Amino acid sequence: MRLPQVEAATGLPPEVTIYEVGPRDGLQNEKAVVPASVKVEFVRRLVAAGLSTIETTSFVPARWVPQMGDAEEVLEALGADGVGRARPALVPNLRGLERAEALGLQAVAVFGSATETFAQKNLNRSVGEQYAMFEPVVTRAKDAGRWVRAYVSMCFGDPWEGPVPVGQVVDVAERLMGMGCDQLSIGDTIGVGTTGHVHRLLEALDARGIGPERVAVHFHDTYGQALANTMAALRDGVTVVDAAAGGLGGCPYAKSATGNLATEDLVWALTGAGVRTGVDLDALVATSVWMAQQLGRPSPSNVVRALTPPPTP
Template identity: 70%
Template structure:
């Protein structure tokens, strides 16, 4: 029997949150050894079976930039055979109109774009300036929404940039509002290098609220580089945010920060939410099993503290 946390509800917490699982896309995209498409499909299936309500499957990026995701069409076709119409509800990242064309051809219903809050990262990641990126996203979001798709917008470098240092809160709010104004339904604020702190989280969410963007339209995406991800989630919960990105087993990393330990692990997030009495609908034991299974395919142990602890705990 899997150990469970002690439950002590805390005043001011939301009753329920959504865990937005990014392991199959964000977690695997930096893996140098190509993961077989059959393994990816099985991983997505295991995560869905664990009760995760949203599982981002892949990205329709050019294979030259992300070789790991060159099998996007093959994966989604296989998932359709495996899951039926439910596969069309899995979100995918589309970096540009060409990526959107590929998603539309497969009948997918949820897409995401990936923007930057800083000039330098926009140049390095998108080959466009901070202001220029919106011209690329505008037709993608417009065409997607006209076709009845929902669009999520990721915004990276919201808490710090390895080249520019501290990122002004007002700059992040302006960049985020511009993405939402294009027609995105949700904005995920990324702590790309893991330097955010709890007070910073509260201040940023409050600044968005002051600008007319309530916490119900925000998601938070933390990396655990400096061990602050769960503290930052707690601050986000207190600020009213109810969607949090996480990666099963803590898969993923950040190439822009030394010693980055990757995304917030889904298991660590589930453990904390359970302890707070916040509903999430996820089976912890099943996610641990899925992460351990994938770690075996990757040939290394999971960095998740909860996965490590449960692997060592007596039955």
């Protein structure tokens, strides 16, 4: 069975935009550096499979995240297919933005933290100090007509601090969105969120003027809750979902963070519910099988495993 039986579900949007993070968030934690040529082919295969929005790379210093040290090489090889508004890249600071500007990128993302400990580990700054780093980035990008996304990590729990109060997350989100960002991605970095928690956070964001039309959700699947949490968010009005082909992912600064929600698992669920994604599931599965071969291990995606025949003994 290559596609699910379609039985339209109530309460879901008619169409969902998948924000594919495989090439950046999916690969950033790989121990062995993936060649730039493989990353370029990965992006091209994702485009061919119908993924309209793909986060391609990160302009962080190579000493921080060695896997992303080839950002210029990857984007130069992609050419026009790597710089439009549907090809955002992560920029940590003004230097990162300058590197992105030199290549003509039209969309960028900043990556903040809802908790003090992770802000220190990931940014070497406090939560309060992160705003001073991001504000000139956002202002300069917006003044130049670029689209800007704000990530907030550790929104549902922190491995060092434990539970994270909803109000604390909303305070950080409000500061970042107040800078002029176009979209907010709320991240369950260690995958501990549950559906009720998702609803409460979205409700609290909406009450502060950050409605679901400006919010994306980004769930890791550590406890197997990523898809359930995503469907809960969609029923609350969210229409943008972060996912990684093959369930790739992790976080170099949070060892308990496992893979992202697999794009294939999301597409299967949405297709069966009658929600449009524009993604060719067979082509996407083939892409994840190919990438798994490049990485030397099987894909953790349930749908990839189900649709891929086992190797002949």
